[in-house]
Amino acid sequence: MSGHGPEEIKKTVRTYLKVLGVLVVGTIVTVGASYIHFESMAMTVGLALLIASVKAGFVALYFMHLIDEKKVIYQLLGLTTFFFLGLMVLTIWASGDKPMNTVMP
């Protein structure tokens, strides 16, 4: 975070409290949405992950100060995102070869 003057910090503190509100509302919406019955499982999973991603985004941007960070951190996280997405895509890609019946009665 680049701006560290007292006024800047006081303004940031107000932002933290707003983000707290967003996270609390996000959690309530997540729980509420789980009671909605969607026809497709993909829709249910997609909605839950979308809300979780929005909440995670607020934490990363404001609490972890990624909204105003140095270039080297973005480069590092870009590389991490690439490998993380690669891991997930490869997993989903390999789901055709998935081990069947992973939960035995």
Place this chain on the structure above:
Amino acid sequence: MEVPYTVENRPDTGLYNAKVGIWLFLASEVMLFGALFSSYILLRVGALEGHWPTELLNVPIGTVNTMVLILSSVTVVMAWASLKLNDFEKFKMYQLATVICALMFVLIKSYEYRDKFTHHDVVLADGMRVDGHLVEETDEYIVLSHPVSYPAVKGIGYRPTAIKEAEHGDDHHHAEDRKIMLADIVKRTTWGPWANTYFAIYFTLTGLHALHVIAGALVIAYYWGPGSKMWKTNPEQFTNRIEVSGLFWHFVDLVWIFLFPILYLL
């Protein structure tokens, strides 16, 4: 020898070294949890239709724990902001609040774990499965409270469905207590990580996360207590240390934000 760039920024990165270090560490943590999340995906999509357990975890308790962790994320960043505003007393207050939140999270999680470890699941010789909390055990029999019974072939995850069926008057026992003779039991287990792959991945993911909570809480508690002496000798380096420990704590919060819906709600 003095460790360089603990306060001033390195000319090439524009950051003090500890900050680059913690982000590199967090990048490795993303891959660690990513590997476990991908394991979860494979287990989930590989389970036979209707065999992946749902509704076995307590959603209200999980929601409270989520709120506790969110609150701790705010207190940890407020502690750092207080130091930036030169208010050491407020820093101490927020830092202590974070430690209390961490303890609450671990205590609530321990309660949930205990609930699962004392939940017994038995398969009877007649092909039925009975599960419930163990209230009494002798050499001849066990007594389970709030037992639910259903065909063993249905699997552990069938319990919530069996309860709903019992409420609609179907043929499932849902009495207050049930005495089961040991001679009638073919297989007996508890809802630990050994019960099935659902509980294995649940305990692995939440257990690893809980270890991170404990480790983070220890560091934060240290800087609230003995480590806070540094504020008098080197306030800038101390503030940087608080920022770095805070970044780790936010990551712990981020992981839980995804764990909660995946394990409790889906």
